Amino acid sequence: MAKFCTKCGNELNEDGFCEKCGTKSETSNVQINQTIITKPKSNGFATAGFVISLVSILCCGGTSTIGLVFSIIGLVTANKYDGNGKGLAIAGIIINALLIIVLIIFYSLGLATTIFDSYSNGYRYY
Ligand SMILES: [Zn+2]
Structure with a gap:
């Protein structure tokens, strides 16, 4: 299953690293970000x-x-x-x-x- 770079669209290698622009895939952080967003607001x-x-x-x-x-x-x-x-x-x-x-x-x-x-x-x- 190939993944593509969010910045330049180049195909990522096995480590989720873009060899074209040097961007590391951030797909592993998506779940963490969602928990931060759903955190309760102040009363x-x-x-x-x-x-x-x-x-x-x-x-x-x-x-x-x-x-x-x-x-x-x-x-x-x-x-x-x-x-x-x-x-x-x-x-x-x-x-x-x-x-x-x-x-x-x-x-x-x-x-x-x-x-x-x-x-x-x-x-x-x-
Ligand atoms: Zn890239």
């Missing part, structure tokens, strides 16, 4: 969730809901990426969840204060 959702969690800290938790959703998707899909980004996803969930809890506490306190204020104002006016 975009986990990374995005973590980045948003950091942004949320700067934005006083404003984007933490989106960040939490992204992190959860990142964690769920982490197995598809050979567990890639699992740590980032968990970190993102923790940071975003904490920010949401803090926001709820502040909102509740603010609401309580508003109700208390309206009551005290009410007593003042009636």
